[in-house]
Amino acid sequence: MNSRKPLLLLFALVLILSSLPLAAQDDQISMTMWVRSIPFQTQALVDEWNANNDSQIELTVIPSAEFVTKMGAAIAAGEPPDIASIDLIYTPAFAAAGQLVDITEYVRELPYADTLTPAHMELGRYEGRNYAVPTGVDGSFIVYNIDLFEQAGLDPDNPPSTWDEMLEAMRAISALGDDIYGYWFSMNCAGCNAFTFLPFIWASGGDVLSDDYSEATITSDPIVRDALAFYNTIWEEGLVPEGASIDNGSNFVSAFTGGNIGMAGMGNFAIPLFTNDHPDLNFDVFHIPGKEGGAASFGGGDVIAIASGSEHVEEAWRFIEWTMSDEAQIEIYAANGQIPVRLELVDNPYFEGDDRQMTAASALAVGFTPYTTVYNDLFNDPNGPWLEMLQVAILDGDIDGALELGQERFTQIMEG
């Protein structure tokens, strides 16, 4: 009968297709590693390791906004990567859920354990045990375009140190032309603004969370309102391009490289990009100021950890330890313009004489990182209360409504 042929063919095809091997197997150790899409030197590290070791690491880059979802699903499925480079802010949540390997004993053996960046070590600790070590150090600060400062008659050697001074500088720069703007923010990117906007609040002595992280202080701390009003002024006066209001972070780094933006919040990870890919960009950096002065920075970046369930804990640690060695820290990190994770190595031949790197690195001294297991739900989630509050306040100008909704949703998440 003719009718059975197509069905049988189909069956055969399915069987053949589903039995094809997807990847060749061999007996050497092969490990998987995940990293979010932030251009630290992870790829270079993995390449160097794979070239010189029997064990091989397969690196997967996960879009930052999806990292927690993907990681959670992989953990729930019992198939996490062996090694994960995690936004340090998520470590408490993963450690609390028992998803990371306790590496306290390994860390104790490290001769340089005390000089590893404190914020990262702190976030990698849960109930006194270590679960992660730093792998990417990234403080926030403001970059500014020296050429535009000069054209606008501003003194590039004396960058703004208060919000009012920043506003004046933005106005002067925006006045230079139709396509020139004083500032850039990515107002549809939750994480970008935790990184670069929260420090404005901190530097003024305020915060959105209480000291013990038990409650939200959005409506009770007047600085929060002032900071929102400050950014709202920037938007209302047209001191940022209109497209900034919908940027989901794609242009967080690249907007400033166009040469028509006076200032922008930025992180250490971007400096090598600027110096290597945009040698003509004449820029410098200054600390994120408070309302009347002061300085603060978000101690961001990535930590590296081994996921529970990995069958190669020893080998994974061997790789992690190597990433913190003098060799990797100087020849891969510093040589590529990335800040070493060991403080004593900030003084290195590659950074010598580069004031920008030194200022950027010194941001870490005023760096602060919130410690909460619901960080993602509060701040980084594109549908979280943080971004919604910023957009309603800054873009719509409804500061009262924004504060009220922020407080309500923060509280609900922190209680739940």
Place this chain on the structure above:
Amino acid sequence: MTATVIDAQAERSQQEIRRLRQRTLLWLRYVILVVLALLFLFPIAWSFINSLKLPAEALAVPPTYLPSEISLKNYDELTTYGKIGIAQHVYNSTVVALITVAGSVILSTLGGYGFARFDFPAKNVLFIMVLSTLMIPFQSILIPLFVMIVQVDLHDTLFGLALVYITFQLPFGIFLMRNSFLAVPHEIEESALLDGCSSLSILYRLMLRLVLPGIVTVAIYAFINSWNEFLAALIFMSDQDKFTLPVFLTTIRYGIWGDVNWGALQAGVIVSIVPSLAIFLALQRYYMDGLMGGAVKN
């Protein structure tokens, strides 16, 4: 005499006017149809045109209307895009779709035949149970499905995703196949039964050919729906190597380092549209039958 001539003349001219009016209306109808058709085709055509631009031109701000040069570079870039290139994702989508088609066809045919031709205890209860799942949108049971698939280690497997898709197809498939079997006259089967053929061989040798249109319809729906599905694929696949095409395309949209490769995205859109369009165009009649049969005739 003259009066009738005038009457006849008047009638003729009136007929002429009517015919003219009808022709004008017909032309007007065509004009509207053509304009609307162009509007409907525009997004697909525009995507296709842009997929043929050089990658740099596809990123131009503002965009150009027509490519300055025809190039397949965007498709070329797709073959190495991400870690593994688009071929792997086409493969993933194809395997999932084929397992879904095979599973839906086999289960619907067996079940449809059973419900149409046999009497057995609890038949009505079971049939109502199967049909009542039409009322349960899969979106509302995704959470336990995820938990179950993870429990049996089928998370991140193409087979696991296909199982879920087969389930989504079943109520419609059973319903359609039952109707197909009901439409076959009893006499055809009875003579075979008298000859002593087993039920399975009757189904296989005799009935399959008669219900082939129904089978094709079930297969088309299984293919197109699984090929296009997004939400379940997003949830059940976390390994990038296993992403089906729609999920893979959204990773281009968000870009690995934040840059979006719009040219490659359009090439990817075209690659993922073509199979469903081709199948639909080739087997349109069966598709429409399914739409009418599934949605209206019950």
Place this chain on the structure above:
Amino acid sequence: MNLTWTQRRKLTGLLFVTPTVAFVTVFFIIPLIMTIFMSFHDWPLFGERAFTGLENYQELGKDRQYRKSLDFTFRYTALVTPPIFILGFILASLVRHNIRYIGVFRTIFFLPVVIGLGVSSLLWTWMLDDRIGVFNKILLDLNLVPKAQLFLGRPNTAMNVIILSVVWKTVGFTMILLLAGLQAIPDELYESAEVDGAGYFRKLIYITLPLMRRFIALALILSVIGSVLSFDQFYIMTRGGPRNSTISIVFWIFNNSFTYFKMGYGAAMSIVLLGILVALTGLQLYVLREKE
């Protein structure tokens, strides 16, 4: 075993439907019961779970975004349905008669239906982009707008352009259903109405619409259910923004279950969604049964 012919028939029939029934039981009935079970638990994606009774349901009352999502989903449904319907009806009327090439037009209007909603959403996101999107290019070239519009970035326009894209994608489906309805009406009815001097609108109101009632109701309900369950277009085109103004109810379930890892809470919301849907489908079955 000695079974009578009837007994063997019964057994065979049961065997034929067993795979299907097993599938439906494992993948529909059990998950449904599990959803109810999970909704009474604090059930994180990984880690310990605990029975919490009605807490998840009480939480719904405190969840500002949940209320917002419910409101948005119904508003979206109310706004997207009329254009789909009106355009669907116009298209169905245009392609009703078998004039030459009409099959080609029917096919063209239906084509977007077989494209995945995910893929079509990506396509429209790109066309609507403020910098490289073709809509802004055309509007600017025709001097219809002073500067590029951020269609998806403004709460008031985001909804409208998403509706536009969904109408394009789904109107063909409604067209075919309504076409079937139109074609089921005998031509003689119109002819005798014309003899009585009825104009277009009188024929529409007294013949077409009443006789198509069942088809209209069916298309309406299918379209409403589809809209209530929508996710892809919001996840892809706006990611729920701006100001979280386009987070549909399925989107919020997805977020809570798979991003915030609160699967128990997600399950509770699913139960509410299921209630809404069962009511709508019940309505559908009622309408379909009416005539038989």
